Amino acid sequence: xxxxxxxxxxxxxxxxxxxxxxxxxxxxxxxxxxxxxxxxxxxxxxxxxxxxxxxxxxxxxxxxxxxxxxxxxxxxxxxx
Numbered sequence: 001x002x003x004x005x006x007x008x009x010x011x012x013x014x015x016x017x018x019x020x021x022x023x024x025x026x027x028x029x030x031x032x033x034x035x036x037x038x039x040x041x042x043x044x045x046x047x048x049x050x051x052x053x054x055x056x057x058x059x060x061x062x063x064x065x066x067x068x069x070x071x072x073x074x075x076x077x078x079x080x
Contacts, residue, residue: 033076 017023034053043049049058056063 016026037050037052039051041048043051043056043058047059049056055065
């Protein structure tokens, strides 16, 4: 039974990989989430910031932190 489920799942992934209209946007979206900014705007009252996967830049100051992953999970969850 578990092998059959895995085989069905792999078959669906294989079909997804053959449809270029769907495959490339999904790959580009995953790459953008790892490299590109997740959000740009007023992060703290009166200060503009940029949120990346590896940290936040606020008013030209880099703030490393793992809280950005919490924001990323919300971003991915709301887009699904």
